[in-house]
Amino acid sequence: MKPSRRICVLAVLGLLLAGCSEPPTIEIHEPGVYKGKTDPLLSRSGTPELEEQLRERLTQVQTDR
Numbered sequence: 001m002k003p004s005r006r007i008c009v010l011a012v013l014g015l016l017l018a019g020c021s022e023p024p025t026i027e028i029h030e031p032g033v034y035k036g037k038t039d040p041l042l043s044r045s046g047t048p049e050l051e052e053q054l055r056e057r058l059t060q061v062q063t064d065r
Contacts, residue, residue, distance in 0.1 A: 044050045
């Protein structure tokens with residue numbers, strides 16, 4: 001392998017490896033406090049409409065058992 005080709009291959013490998021690294025992130029969690037994204041379905045949970053949809057879905061899947 002020619003020296004110039006070897007240098008190019010090493011340079012490309014170096015760039016590929018450098019692109020795969022991420023700086024480490026440290027998250028400190030407090031017990032009992034959720035700091036994640038809000039769940040859009042949470043406002044629907046427990047509503048009669050959602051309960052009916054889930055009941056219908058269950059009966060459609062579980063009828064063969």
